[in-house]
Amino acid sequence: MQTLHSLWQWLSRLPQHIAALLLGSMFAVFILQVVFRYFLGLPVGWTVEWVTIAWLWGILFSFAFVIRSGDMIRLDIVYSAVPRGVRRTFDVFAGLTCAAIFAYTLPAAWDYVQFMSIERTAYMRWPFDLVFGIYIPFHVAVIIRMLLLAWGGIAGNRTRDEVDLHPETHDYD
Amino acid sequence: MTDPFALSMLLIVLLSITGLSVGLAMMCGSFLYLILKGYDPSIASEQLLQGLYNGYTLLAIPLFILAADIMNIGSLADRLLRFCQALVGRFRGGLGHVNVVSSVIFSGMSGSAVADAVGMGKIIIGLMTRDGKYTPSYAAAITAAAATIGPIIPPSIPMVLYALVADQSVGFLFAAGLAPGLLMALVMGLMNYVIARKRNFPTDEAVPLSELPRATLQAVAALMLPVILLGGIYSGIVTPTEAAAVAAAYALIISILLYRSVSFRAFWSTLCAGARSAGSIGILIAGSITFNYVITREDVPAKLAGWLTSLDLSQTGFLIVINILILLLGCVLEGGAILLIVVPILVPAVQAMGIDLVHFGVIAVVNAMLGLITPPYGLLLFITASITNQPMRAIVRDIWPFILALLAALGIITFVPDFVLFLPRLIGYQG
Amino acid sequence: ADKVELIYSDTVSENDIRTTTLREAFGACLGDEFEFKSYHGATLFKLGTELTAMQRGNLDMGNLAIFDFYNQVPSTSLLGTPFLFRDYEHMRAVYDSDVLDEMLAEIEDRAKVKILSFPYIGARHLGYVGDARIMTPEDLDGVKLRMPPGEGWQFVGTAMGATPVPVPFAEVYTALQTGAIDGQDNGFPATRSMKFDEVINHIGKTAHLIAANEFTISLKKWDSLTQAQQEKMQGCADNFEAALDKITLDQEAELEADMAANGLDIYTPDNEAFQTHVIAVYQDSKYSADWPEGLVDAILAVGK
Ligand code: NA
Ligand code: NA
Numbered sequence: 013m014q015t016l017h018s019l020w021q022w023l024s025r026l027p028q029h030i031a032a033l034l035l036g037s038m039f040a041v042f043i044l045q046v047v048f049r050y051f052l053g054l055p056v057g058w059t060v061e062w063v064t065i066a067w068l069w070g071i072l073f074s075f076a077f078v079i080r081s082g083d084m085i086r087l088d089i090v091y092s093a094v095p096r097g098v099r100r101t102f103d104v105f106a107g108l109t110c111a112a113i114f115a116y117t118l119p120a121a122w123d124y125v126q127f128m129s130i131e132r133t134a135y136m137r138w139p140f141d142l143v144f145g146i147y148i149p150f151h152v153a154v155i156i157r158m159l160l161l162a163w164g165g166i167a168g169n170r171t172r173d174e175v176d177l178h179p180e181t182h183d184y185d
Numbered sequence: 186m187t188d189p190f191a192l193s194m195l196l197i198v199l200l201s202i203t204g205l206s207v208g209l210a211m212m213c214g215s216f217l218y219l220i221l222k223g224y225d226p227s228i229a230s231e232q233l234l235q236g237l238y239n240g241y242t243l244l245a246i247p248l249f250i251l252a253a254d255i256m257n258i259g260s261l262a263d264r265l266l267r268f269c270q271a272l273v274g275r276f277r278g279g280l281g282h283v284n285v286v287s288s289v290i291f292s293g294m295s296g297s298a299v300a301d302a303v304g305m306g307k308i309i310i311g312l313m314t315r316d317g318k319y320t321p322s323y324a325a326a327i328t329a330a331a332a333t334i335g336p337i338i339p340p341s342i343p344m345v346l347y348a349l350v351a352d353q354s355v356g357f358l359f360a361a362g363l364a365p366g367l368l369m370a371l372v373m374g375l376m377n378y379v380i381a382r383k384r385n386f387p388t389d390e391a392v393p394l395s396e397l398p399r400a401t402l403q404a405v406a407a408l409m410l411p412v413i414l415l416g417g418i419y420s421g422i423v424t425p426t427e428a429a430a431v432a433a434a435y436a437l438i439i440s441i442l443l444y445r446s447v448s449f450r451a452f453w454s455t456l457c458a459g460a461r462s463a464g465s466i467g468i469l470i471a472g473s474i475t476f477n478y479v480i481t482r483e484d485v486p487a488k489l490a491g492w493l494t495s496l497d498l499s500q501t502g503f504l505i506v507i508n509i510l511i512l513l514l515g516c517v518l519e520g521g522a523i524l525l526i527v528v529p530i531l532v533p534a535v536q537a538m539g540i541d542l543v544h545f546g547v548i549a550v551v552n553a554m555l556g557l558i559t560p561p562y563g564l565l566l567f568i569t570a571s572i573t574n575q576p577m578r579a580i581v582r583d584i585w586p587f588i589l590a591l592l593a594a595l596g597i598i599t600f601v602p603d604f605v606l607f608l609p610r611l612i613g614y615q616g
Numbered sequence: 617a618d619k620v621e622l623i624y625s626d627t628v629s630e631n632d633i634r635t636t637t638l639r640e641a642f643g644a645c646l647g648d649e650f651e652f653k654s655y656h657g658a659t660l661f662k663l664g665t666e667l668t669a670m671q672r673g674n675l676d677m678g679n680l681a682i683f684d685f686y687n688q689v690p691s692t693s694l695l696g697t698p699f700l701f702r703d704y705e706h707m708r709a710v711y712d713s714d715v716l717d718e719m720l721a722e723i724e725d726r727a728k729v730k731i732l733s734f735p736y737i738g739a740r741h742l743g744y745v746g747d748a749r750i751m752t753p754e755d756l757d758g759v760k761l762r763m764p765p766g767e768g769w770q771f772v773g774t775a776m777g778a779t780p781v782p783v784p785f786a787e788v789y790t791a792l793q794t795g796a797i798d799g800q801d802n803g804f805p806a807t808r809s810m811k812f813d814e815v816i817n818h819i820g821k822t823a824h825l826i827a828a829n830e831f832t833i834s835l836k837k838w839d840s841l842t843q844a845q846q847e848k849m850q851g852c853a854d855n856f857e858a859a860l861d862k863i864t865l866d867q868e869a870e871l872e873a874d875m876a877a878n879g880l881d882i883y884t885p886d887n888e889a890f891q892t893h894v895i896a897v898y899q900d901s902k903y904s905a906d907w908p909e910g911l912v913d914a915i916l917a918v919g920k
Contacts, residue, residue, distance in 0.1 A: 031460035032453060035247055042248065044431030046423060049782075057255070057766055067244050067463075068237045071471065074464025078414045083465045084206035085519055089562050091204035102203035109196070110205055117226040124227035125674070131668060131687050134766075144234045151230070154209065225674050231665070239662045352657070420790060481659045 027077035034070040038063045057135040065133075065143055072146045076153035081161070100165040107162030114155045121151050189221035190483050197476070207522055211472030218479045236474035241426055241468065242355060245345050247463040248429035249296035252340070254455040255436040256294045256446060257304035258409075265290055265407060266308060268400035271392040277380025279312045282374055288331035289370045290404055293411040294436060295335055296342040296429075297438050298520075298557055302332040302568045310572055318387050323380075325569035326583035330373055331564050333554040333591065338366035338535045339411050339547035340432055342554055343524055345425070346470075347546045350529040354543075355425035356418040357609040357616075361547050363411070365598045365605055369551075369591060376590040406439045419612045466521060473525035480530060491532035500536040503538050504599050507531065508552060515556020518562065523553045543609055544602045551595055558584055619651040620839070620845065624677040625660040625669070632656075633863060638679075641859035645852035649845060670729055670834040677837075679735070680830040688727050690906035697898055698772050698824040699891040700912070704736065705866065706919055707826045715914045728835045732853035734828040735860035738868065741818040742885070743807055744799025745792065749887045750820050753777030753893040762788055762800040768903070773801075775897040776824065776890065785810070792816060804871040807872060813875050820885040824894070831856065891916075 045059035086127075091102060125147055128140035191215040200210035215229040237243070256262065264285050273282040284305075291305050306328045313324035336343045339359035348355045380386070392400075410432060417423040423431055440447045480486065514523055528549050531590065535545050557565040560581045570577050598605055606616065628634050635656050643652035655661075661669045666678035667685070685692040694700070700706035710716065711734040724730055742750060742761075750756055753776060761778035763769045764785070774781025778799075783791050791797045792815040800812060801824070809811050831853055841849065876882045893913060898904050 028457050028460070031464070032456035035251070035463060036456050038244065038252060039248060039430060039433055042244075042427055043434050046427050046431065050422065058402065063244055064238055064241065067247065067467075070247070070460060070463055071237060071318050071467030072462050075468045079461050079464045081206075081583075083461050085208065085465050085469045086204055086206055087201045087517070087562075088204055089517060090202045099204075103250070106200050106203040106205040109200060110209055110213050113216050116220070117216050117229070120225060120227035121230040127672065128668065130671075143238070147230060147234055160210075177464045225672060227672070228674050231669070231672075235662045235665045239664075398720075424784065436659070478660065481655060491671075 027073070031070055031074045031078050033175065034066045035072065038066045038070070041066075061133055061135045065138075068143070069146045072150040076150045076157075096168075100168055103165030104162045107158045107160075107165060111155050111158035114151060114158065118151055118155070122148060189218050190479065192200070192221060193218035193479060199559075202239055206468060206472075207519070208468035208470075208472030211476040211526075214476040215472075215479050228478060232475045232478045233471045236477075237467070237471060238428060240349060240470075240474075241424075242345055242349055245340075245355070245426045245429035246296075246342050246466060247459055248426075248433050249342050249345070250300070250462050251432040251455065251459045252429070252436045253295035253297055253300035253304070254459060255408070255433060255440055255447065255452070256291070256441075257300065258451045261294070261403070261407060261436075261440060261443075262287075262291065262305045262308055264400065264403045264443075266305070266312070267392070267396065268404040270389070271394070271400050274389045275391040275424050276378075278377045278386045280309070280319065281323075281377035281381060281386070284309050284313070284324075284327050285331045285334075285370050285373050285377065288334050289338065289366070290407050292335040292338040292366065294340075294407050296340040296345070297331070298332040298335040298554055299564060299568065301335040302328060302565050306332065306569060307572055310569070314573070318389075318570060320583075321573040322575045322579035323384075323583045325376060325573040325575055325580045326587060327373070329499050329558050329563075329565035329569045330584055330587035330591065331370075332368050333551075333557060334369050337362045337369060337551060338553060339363065339548070340414055340429065341550070343520060343550045344525045344546065346521060347550060348425075349530065350525060351532050351542050351546060353546055354614075356415070357543050357612075357614045358546050359411075359415055359418070359425075360609040360612055360614070361543050361605050362550070365551060365594070368597060368604075369594045372503055372590040372594045373587055376586050379448075401482075403443055406443060410435060413446055416613070432553045441541050457472075469519075469521055470525060473522075476526070477529060486530050486533040489530055490537045493534040494537050498538075500538055500540060501600065504540070504548070507535070508548065508595065511549065511552040512555060512559070515552060516559045517562050518556065519562075520553035520556050523551065523556060541602060541606065543614065543616055547605050548595070548599050551598055555588065555591055558588060620649060620841065622646075622650055622676045622833075623660075624652065624654040625658070625666055625675055626654075626656055626679045627658040627663045628656055628679075630656045631858050634860060637859050637863060638856060642852045642856040642857045645855050646848065649848070667727065667729065669831075670832070671727065673834065673836060675834070676835045677831075680832050682830060683826075685723065685727060685830070689723050691722065691908050692869050693903065694719075694907045694911060695794075696825070697895070697912075698775065699822075699887070699894045700915060701823075701826040702887065702891065703823060704739070704826060704861075705740050707736070708861070709919045710915050711828065713918050715911070717916060719908065719911070725833060728834050729832050730838045732850060733831045733857035734865070735831055735857045736864050737829055737860070738803040738805065738820075738864050739823040739827070740803050740825040741744045741807075742799060742801055742818075742822045742824075743812055743816045744820075745795075745816050746798065746818055746877045749818060749881070749883060749885070759799060760797045762791060762797040771901070771903065772824070775894045776822075777893065788812065790816060804868045804875070805825055808871050808875070810876060811879065813880060817881060819872075819875065819880060819882045821882065822885055822887060822890060824890070831860075 041059050041062050045056060048056050090113060091099060123146050125141055128144055131140045133143060134138065196217050197210045197214035198510045200213055201207055212229060216226055219226045219228055266283065269283040269287040269290070273279065273286050276282055287305055287309065288301055291301050295301055310324045310328055313319040339362055341362060344358040344362060345355055348358055349355070378553065413435065414428045414432060417431065418425050418428050437447065493503070511523060513529065514527055532542065536542065555564050560566065560577065566577055568581055570580055606614065638654060642777040646652055661675060664684060666675060666680060682695045692795060692808035701710065704769065720731060720843055744750065744759065750759070756777035759778045760781050761773050762783045763773040765782040770780040770782060781797050783797060788800050789810060789812060792800065792812065799816065802810070826882065838846065871884055899912070
């Protein structure tokens with residue numbers, strides 16, 4: 013039971029480690045690129061490509077599977093000022109509208125990603141349907157997260173942690 | 186209202202007000218526009234993917250975040266404070282000056298105001314409020330105000346965002362921020378001095394001079410970074426994006442060599458936090474990229490430029506209007522959101538008015554940073570409020586003088602272009 | 617009847633003379649039957665994404681580079697080979713002839729777009745610091761020639777007989793100054809805007825790459841036009857090609873005269889020797905794997 017529990021804990025943190033790995037690889041590969049070019053005189057093209065793909069995957073993957081609602085950049089002046097009942101209505105409205113639009117556009121998005129199999133990246137020659145493949149899990153995750161948001165509004169069981177702003181994650185301002 | 190563009194704008198406003206992630210709200214608006222126009226909805230997905238994939242400069246953002254976070258876990262903040270105390274702690278309002286000067290030095294390592302407030306802020310607020318020398322709300326206010334220098338002095342994430350939307354050189358923008366950043370520090374120092382006299386804040390005990398050499402070495406290591414960055418970028422040794430990786434590596438190396446305080450575990454949790462930040466800013470960028478297609482397709486920037494030029498404003502009048510507009514928006518919007526959503530629409534008008542785009546970049550970024558300390562919505566206010574456990578109201582009361590001081594600095598930055606542009610020109614900017 | 621709406625996107629900036637030329641020589645030329653909406657500076661679609669946007673029906677027209685086609689029509693790589701064209705006139709004669717008809721048909725068939733014309737955008741030359749003129753591939757032996765980073769670009773340098781050095785564009789000036797490289801291979805406009813002419817003393821007009829864009833329309837849009845509309849559009853596309861050719865040639869001539877007046881030695885090397893050498897190297901390399909049989913000879917024969 014104990015092992016099962018720690019296995020579950022480890023698994024639940026797995027997405028976070030994958031995202032960290034992507035960011036770490038960007039850092040390492042960039043340094044590699046500078047070292048290769050200036051100290052060894054060997055320019056490498058795949059590094060830029062890897063870093064770009066890691067950045068794209070990092071963003072979409074993190075947003076879909078890692079970050080909490082409080083990490084998202086939101087405009088919560090009105091939201092935090094209104095009473096709880098109104099907030100729940102807000103959640104249902106925003107959640108359902110966003111889920112509906114993303115669900116409606118899923119087939120077109122899928123079609124685009126599939127279509128991109130006709131192009132390949134410049135250096136590693138990876139097909140673009142693969143490179144852009146992370147978009148589909150992202151698009152689907154948005155639908156699911158937004159349905160959960162709406163459901164949270166209906167059931168009234170969202171925790172403070174999900175709702176409150178975590179300003180430290182807004183590290184870019 | 187049947188106009189697809191108006192409807193999509195309305196949707197974005199509604200979804201944002203009801204608390205949806207602004208990035209997602211803009212994506213929803215873009216999708217809605219495409220659907221109503223009968224276009225292929227996948228254009229929004231295409232724009233998002235290709236925009237992020239081709240936005241090479243953007244890669245600097247997670248790396249600058251990483252650099253700042255490494256500095257924070259590497260106890261550099263602690264040691265920088267020691268140096269600043271030795272330097273300016275002996276004057277009236279000493280720790281207030283220490284606060285401002287340490288923000289200047291830290292901003293040379295960090296591209297973000299929030300990283301500054303979270304890292305240095307916790308420690309210096311602790312120092313200021315210990316023994317009841319300063320009120321917690323004053324400590325919080327000056328910390329929040331000083332943190333706005335972070336992205337003005339290079340490196341700077343907001344400058345990278347501006348470079349992206351206005352198609353300007355990151356290297357020249359970085360150089361342009363240096364003098365304004367120091368000016369902001371100067372006016373805040375003056376304001377701190379005036380308040381310290383008025384409220385009779387104590388002078389702090391002087392740090393023994395014997396500590397100065399070691400403290401200086403550590404501060405110099407931090408001060409070297411903007412020099413290395415600008416030198417590397419200007420001489421063409423590294424691209425601005427690579428410079429971000431070099432900054433992170435430099436932070437890691439001096440943390441390990443000088444302080445021996447970075448464990449792998451701490452480094453890893455920094456990466457985890459960095460990935461979360463990248464996810465949240467990344468989706469905002471993605472949303473603004475998709476909505477930018479709509480804006481372009483509707484010729485909004487050109488129409489706005491036409492309208493603004495038809496008002497027949499002088500350059501001065503125009504700049505005043507723009508400053509007020511961004512300041513007001515800053516009261517309710519995030520700094521990054523202003524740079525990504527509002528500024529791109531303004532750029533063609535700014536250009537049509539014959540205003541230099543590097544100069545305007547500094548104006549826009551300073552404005553956006555002021556937005557971080559203006560109520561009701563100011564991230565730096567939230568952060569320092571949660572560190573000090575003070576009500577926002579108290580902090581806002583103490584931050585007004587600093588906002589006024591910064592507005593005076595903004596006036597100089599806005600109306601004396603040469604003050605902003607002399608450094609970039611020195612390294613070859615033709616503008 | 618409704619106007620035919622044409623959505624066009626390219627990466628040239630809004631204020632560039634080439635943008636005004638496009639709007640006048642093509643857009644205005646089309647007349648009242650068409651509504652030509654052009655977006656510039658890559659604001660609508662990013663660089664290199666125009667082809668797929670056209671294929672998905674989200675964009676009607678663009679002015680592409682030949683390597684935009686490599687992924688989908690590999691045989692087009694031939695048109696990016698150095699010394700394929702002797703000079704501007706030869707390039708123009710080849711595009712005006714019928715030797716490329718098969719390749720153009722392949723493009724229409726596979727990429728579902730139609731190329732209307734091939735506007736000239738400039739030639740790359742050898743600009744270097746040296747005591748003597750470089751006349752033949754042998755003279756390039758041991759010369760450290762900066763080529764843009766990337767495997768394909770580096771091979772251009774190797775094929776010409778030089779030692780290619782990949783240096784980022786922004787760093788070329790310093791590298792020339794410090795002697796890290798002996799030369800670079802940009803055209804006159806870039807040589808002037810990056811001030812390379814301050815630090816080099818020769819320009820050998822190899823014109824090793826004579827570049828033309830592909831002024832392209834999606835096949836779906838093209839097929840939706842009446843025959844009269846197609847003829848009108850083809851005429852305007854040719855008009856645009858002629859106008860852009862003239863602008864580019866004038867600009868090159870003007871800059872060349874100015875640099876020569878400033879004391880630069882500008883001359884024409886033995887380009888036939890270069891051509892024979894380079895084409896042979898390419899034909900023995902992996903880069904010719906997708907070239908259609910006999911097409912090189914057919915192109916070289918044009919105008920001879
Ligand atoms: Na900074
Ligand atoms: Na604000």
